[in-house]
Amino acid sequence: MTSNSCCLLLNFPVQVRSLTNYTSNNKNFPFLRLTNPSSLRLQPPPISAPQSKATSAAMEADQSTTTNTSTSTSSSGSCPPMNLLFVEMGVGYDQHGQDITAAAMRACRDAISSNSIPAFRRGSIPGVTFDQMKLQIKLGVPHSLQQSLDIERVKSVFPYGKIVKFEVVDGGLICSSGVHVEEMGDKNDDCYIVNAAVYVGY
Structure with missing residues (x-):
């Protein structure tokens, strides 16, 4: 195994040139040989598109409805929690x-x-x-x-x-x-x- 071989532990897009097997204690451990180890780069998380005013208003309305429903349920005479x-x-x-x-x-x-x-x-x-x-x-x-x-x-x-x-x-x-x-x-x-x-x- 050459010096530019490493164990692929991160989920990054890389170019794979060949696959070699390393045997120890009768168990196979696959390793990937990278053509260019320096190509490993952290990928930034995808940026979601900004919500429109209409979408934000709809979400706020849904949240308001949910809150009102839970409030009316708790005040309908149901038994309070007890240890x-x-x-x-x-x-x-x-x-x-x-x-x-x-x-x-x-x-x-x-x-x-x-x-x-x-x-x-x-x-x-x-x-x-x-x-x-x-x-x-x-x-x-x-x-x-x-x-x-x-x-x-x-x-x-x-x-x-x-x-x-x-x-x-x-x-x-x-x-x-x-x-x-x-x-x-x-x-x-x-x-x-x-x-x-x-x-x-x-």
């Missing part, structure tokens, strides 16, 4: 009186009553204060009873934390309690059951 820590789940019943709100409140109490959250009060999460605790509530309620649910009464179950989302979906159960007790306010023997999931984060 989820854990999920509590519970079940609530109303065996007498046929009060779906009472069943939902018991479901939420069941979800949170066996948990303690000292991390927020003691500052165990760096940079997060107790006031930044967030809750998302999801209830499974029989479809035919959802209009009778008093959401504000259910929210009153939670002693602290900001409720950022409250969702009611088809779920739960209506079954027979096996007995109709008029003295307890029964209109029939229906028993209402509600499922609750409480998402806690910040």
Whole structure:
């Protein structure tokens, strides 16, 4: 291999006169022999043509439309982002009186009553204060009873934390309690059951 041979590592247009193979450890490494190594020159990046005023105006209009769309989406009542820590789940019943709100409140109490959250009060999460605790509530309620649910009464179950989302979906159960007790306010023997999931984060 002569002194004017070099390994072609750069992607530049060059003139190739011949190809030689160099063998080492039974592996072939191709090298290119250049007729004129001094012809290597950096090629400047292509310069795009200046945009017309009409093109620039159209691009600005597209960007404005995109910005307005994202703004309207964020203000449409969607749930804000939350760093989820854990999920509590519970079940609530109303065996007498046929009060779906009472069943939902018991479901939420069941979800949170066996948990303690000292991390927020003691500052165990760096940079997060107790006031930044967030809750998302999801209830499974029989479809035919959802209009009778008093959401504000259910929210009153939670002693602290900001409720950022409250969702009611088809779920739960209506079954027979096996007995109709008029003295307890029964209109029939229906028993209402509600499922609750409480998402806690910040």
